[in-house]
Amino acid sequence: MSNKAAALSGKPTTMVAPKSTPPRPTPAVNTSTSTKMHKRSRSGCFTCRLRRKKCDEGSPQCKACKHLGLKCEYKRPVWWSNNEQRKAQKEMIKNIIKRTKLSEKTSQASAAGAESPPGLSHSLPTSATYSDATARTRAVSVDSQYSLEYDFNQPPMQEPFDLYHPQVFTPQFESHLHYQPYPSTPYEVDIKTERQMFVNDVPTRRDSSISTFSTFQPPPSHDSLPPLPEDAWVQADIYEAHGHLFSPPEEGLDFNFFDFSHGPPDPSHQSVVQVDDCDRPLLDHFIDNVLRLIFPILEVNQHGSARSEVILPALESNKCYLHCCLSIAAIHLKSTQGIHGDQIDSDIMRHRYATISELCEALNRDTDHIQILEATLGMIFFQCTVGRPDDCLPDIPWHQHFQAATSLVRKLELPDSYAHGNNSQMHPPFNMTLTSWIDILGATMLGTAPQFANTYRDKHLSASTSGLCELMGCEDRMMYLISEIACLEALKLGNVLDDMQLCEHIKLLGQQMDLTEPPPGAVSLPYSSTGAIRPKQLSRNMTAMFRVAARIWLCSLVPGSSKHDQSMMDLVSRFAALFEFIPSGPDGFDRSLVWPLLIGGAHSTTSSAFRHVFADRIACLGDQAEFGSFGRMVRLLQEVWRQSDEENKMGERQNVHWRDVMRQKGWDFLLI
Numbered sequence: 001m002s003n004k005a006a007a008l009s010g011k012p013t014t015m016v017a018p019k020s021t022p023p024r025p026t027p028a029v030n031t032s033t034s035t036k037m038h039k040r041s042r043s044g045c046f047t048c049r050l051r052r053k054k055c056d057e058g059s060p061q062c063k064a065c066k067h068l069g070l071k072c073e074y075k076r077p078v079w080w081s082n083n084e085q086r087k088a089q090k091e092m093i094k095n096i097i098k099r100t101k102l103s104e105k106t107s108q109a110s111a112a113g114a115e116s117p118p119g120l121s122h123s124l125p126t127s128a129t130y131s132d133a134t135a136r137t138r139a140v141s142v143d144s145q146y147s148l149e150y151d152f153n154q155p156p157m158q159e160p161f162d163l164y165h166p167q168v169f170t171p172q173f174e175s176h177l178h179y180q181p182y183p184s185t186p187y188e189v190d191i192k193t194e195r196q197m198f199v200n201d202v203p204t205r206r207d208s209s210i211s212t213f214s215t216f217q218p219p220p221s222h223d224s225l226p227p228l229p230e231d232a233w234v235q236a237d238i239y240e241a242h243g244h245l246f247s248p249p250e251e252g253l254d255f256n257f258f259d260f261s262h263g264p265p266d267p268s269h270q271s272v273v274q275v276d277d278c279d280r281p282l283l284d285h286f287i288d289n290v291l292r293l294i295f296p297i298l299e300v301n302q303h304g305s306a307r308s309e310v311i312l313p314a315l316e317s318n319k320c321y322l323h324c325c326l327s328i329a330a331i332h333l334k335s336t337q338g339i340h341g342d343q344i345d346s347d348i349m350r351h352r353y354a355t356i357s358e359l360c361e362a363l364n365r366d367t368d369h370i371q372i373l374e375a376t377l378g379m380i381f382f383q384c385t386v387g388r389p390d391d392c393l394p395d396i397p398w399h400q401h402f403q404a405a406t407s408l409v410r411k412l413e414l415p416d417s418y419a420h421g422n423n424s425q426m427h428p429p430f431n432m433t434l435t436s437w438i439d440i441l442g443a444t445m446l447g448t449a450p451q452f453a454n455t456y457r458d459k460h461l462s463a464s465t466s467g468l469c470e471l472m473g474c475e476d477r478m479m480y481l482i483s484e485i486a487c488l489e490a491l492k493l494g495n496v497l498d499d500m501q502l503c504e505h506i507k508l509l510g511q512q513m514d515l516t517e518p519p520p521g522a523v524s525l526p527y528s529s530t531g532a533i534r535p536k537q538l539s540r541n542m543t544a545m546f547r548v549a550a551r552i553w554l555c556s557l558v559p560g561s562s563k564h565d566q567s568m569m570d571l572v573s574r575f576a577a578l579f580e581f582i583p584s585g586p587d588g589f590d591r592s593l594v595w596p597l598l599i600g601g602a603h604s605t606t607s608s609a610f611r612h613v614f615a616d617r618i619a620c621l622g623d624q625a626e627f628g629s630f631g632r633m634v635r636l637l638q639e640v641w642r643q644s645d646e647e648n649k650m651g652e653r654q655n656v657h658w659r660d661v662m663r664q665k666g667w668d669f670l671l672i
Contacts, residue, residue, distance in 0.1 A: 046073045046080055050090055069100045071427055078412060257302070257470050258430040260309045261370050271312040279326055282347065283315075286329035289336075293385045293628075296592055297473040297542075301535045310430065320358035320375035324382065327351035332386040335627040348393060355379060356396070363404070370431070373408040376401055377434050384594075384629040384672060398670045399446060402438060406451045409435055415455045433467040440483045441595050441672040444553075447659060449487040456483045473542040473592055478516055482550050484509055489557060499559045509554055516547060523581055533583070541581040542593065548575040549596035552603050556655075563603040564653055575600040576610040584620040591621075594629045594671050601637045602658040606645055632669045636661060 044055030045062050047070050055062050065072035070093060079085035275283050292299065295306040314321040330347040333339055355375060362372045380398050409415065414432040436452065443450040450456065459466060460480035469475045488505050491497050497505070518540060526538040552571050555561055561568065575596075582589055590597070597614070604610040618625045618634065625631060636658055644656040662669065 046077055047071060047093065050080075050086065051093060068097050070096055073417075075416065077417070258305075258309075258427060258433065258467055260313075260430050261374065271316055273312075273315045273322065275322070275326075279351075282326045282329040282333075282351075285333055286325050290325075290329055290332050290382075290385065293591075294382060295471065296589060297535075297539075298471050300533055300538065301470050314371075314374050314378075318371045318374055320355055320362065320371065321378055323351045323354040323358065324375050324378045327355060328378075328382045328386055331383075331391070332627075335386060335388045335391070336623065345393060352395065359404070369408050369412055373405060373412065373431055373435075376405045376408065377431060377438070380405065380438055380670065381434060384670060386628055388627050389632045389635040389667075389669075397668045399442065399668075402442060402451075405435060406439075409452075415452055428465065428467040430467070430471075433471050436466055436479070437468060437472050438670070438672065440479055440486065442670055443483070443486040443490075444595070445659075445662075445670060447489060447493050449490040450483050453483050453487050456480045460484075469539050469543070473539050473589070474546045475516070475539065475543040478543050478546050478550065481509065481513055481516070482546070484512075485550060485554055485557075492557060503558065506554055506557055510551070513547065513551060513554070518544070523578070525581060526583065538583075538589065541578070542589065545575065545578050545582070545593055545596045548578065549599040553599050556603060562653060562655060563605060568603060569605060569608065572600055572604050572608050572610050576608070576613050579613050579617065584617050586621060586624050588620070590617050591624065591628065591630045594633050598633050598637065598658065598671050601633075602640055604641075606641075606648070611641075629669070629671050632667070633671045636667065636669065636671070639665065 044057050045065060047065050048055035048062060051064075053064055055064065058066075061072040064070075077089075079089045273283060291307060291311055295310070298306045298310075311325070315325060327348055330344055330351065334344045334348070359372060359375060362368050380401050383398065409432065414429055414435070417429060417432075436456070439450045439452055440456070456466075457480070460477060463477070466476045466479075468479045488502070488509065492502055523541055523544050524537060526534050526541055528534050548571060552568065552575065555568060555571065556563075563569070563572075582593065584590060600610060601614060621630070625634060639661050640656050640658050643661065647654055647656065661667075
């Protein structure tokens with residue numbers, strides 16, 4: 001009742017004083033006591049300092065960063081001195097925290113099974129999920145007991161209570177979707193992702209991809225689909241009877257594993273690459289045909305990551321990187337479609353020259369180090385995907401490019417941040433991970449020690465990750481041991497060790513390799529029950545091939561060893577048997593195993609099973625077996641086998657080393 005109505009009725013009006021905060025007495029200023037200032041700690045981690053949060057300064061990782069899955073950095077990072085990079089780092093931290101909180105909520109929701117009590121959010125039916133014939137009315141918000149303007153002096157509102165018609169109903173939890181017990185087998189959910197590519201503001205290509213994920217959360221019901229029968233015991237019986245046919249579930253993938261130089265991806269961002277009209281066909285060919293060949297293992301682990309987080313952002317912002325990719329596209333066109341002539345060669349050399357010119361100018365300015373490193377690594381690694389062995393166009397050797405890359409890596413202090421990643425929560429820098437892969441396997445091409453061998457040794461001793469498995473498919477500790485073998489071979493070639501010392505080091509490395517052996521049955525087919533690739537199992541299988549190839553290489557360092565030794569032939573036979581667990585063909589992963597195939601094939605004999613299986617794999621690949629590092633490796637093995645077989649016919653059983661054949665032919669291949 002309002003005040004006006006109360007006055008007309010003659011009833012006294014109850015006045016309600018508005019709520020206000022009474023004025024606080026002003027404290028007397030004590031001039032004798034100095035004001036206590038809060039002293040900020042400057043020894044906390046830079047992540048907490050960026051978030052303006054209190055850091056407990058825990059070692060090696062503070063509690064806040066460990067709980068939220070953030071990278072805890074006590075050493076001054078590169079992004080701290082740059083405002084733009086600091087803003088990008090802050091946005092990335094926010095996204096990581098959002099994902100962490102979302103995953104915690106999801107795990108808590110999944111943990112509440114059929115035996116758990118329902119949550120408060122589903123304890124009573126709502127108007128959206130429940131309806132009945134009883135009329136519902138809502139009181140005016142001003143009269144709510146939770147309103148700031150509620151009159152507490154008015155008498156309480158009494159409503160008639162009907163014993164036979166209660167107003168509160170017992171919720172039917174059994175009929176609600178949220179309280180159905182989870183099935184024993186996970187649901188498979190297909191997620192379709194569509195992307196639109198723009199070149200000079202013109203839509204050029206629209207593609208879509210479908211990813212399959214497993215979840216125990218029931219799918220939402222659909223009006224057009226009939227409901228599932230309540231008797232689901234038939235499916236349970238089928239699964240129990242044929243459970244051995246279904247692949248075991250894999251652990252979840254970390255979709256924010258790498259620390260990309262362009263920051264976190266923006267799903268709403270549309271890539272726009274500015275190129276000349278004459279170069280637009282090359283850019284389209286690179287995106288349509290070359291991009292998917294560059295990082296196949298990363299594509300399996302994180303679908304679309306190589307495209308959206310590595311290559312497309314660099315194409316937009318890095319002119320030197322763009323020229324490199326256009327040159328690679330022209331080489332791929334020439335090698336795959338048989339295009340010959342001055343025009344295609346001119347395109348290759350024009351963009352190759354533009355790339356090198358941009359690199360030299362940037363190096364002279366001593367700026368944009370991250371962009372220079374991206375383009376330099378692209379010039380080295382992208383060449384492993386395209387081109388034929390007989391390509392005679394002039395080019396700078398890969399190891400000269402890598403010398404510039406190593407100086408940039410040191411200038412950016414990437415090995416320091418790489419070496420201090422001593423826990424699983426750290427996100428390795430993507431450029432440093434790619435550099436490590438080229439460094440370790442590239443050292444075997446030259447017979448030298450890797451440039452950052454000490455860093456890999458420290459990471460091996462601390463059992464920390466480098467991202468090599470997620471990027472290329474071989475486990476990190478196996479790659480660390482390959483780095484140690486490369487160092488040992490460099491010492492042997494330099495005559496630093498005598499035979500006894502050499503054999504002692506070989507024995508120790510063999511024992512270290514024994515520790516990496518998986519349990520029996522760990523190597524199996526990498527397919528799920530639906531035929532999809534299981535990334536973790538594929539990495540285990542690929543690591544097994546790298547491990548046997550490393551053993552073959554280590555045994556070849558023994559003085560007086562020969563590929564005709566029984567132990568060596570057994571290792572090669574064991575290596576050939578692992579082909580069964582690697583998918584073959586154009587969509588397979590033989591092109592990701594160039595280095596182990598080179599080591600195993602170079603030590604195979606004429607009657608070895610490896611050569612027959614290898615010939616079948618080449619036939620399955622078709623035209624793709626003729627270009628890139630795989631095609632160069634095939635060409636090298638054919639020459640090694642030819643020379644070795646000729647010497648065997650002459651009665652001489654000498655080892656023909658593949659590195660000697662490369663020097664004879666003037667080949668400067670990077671077979672990784």
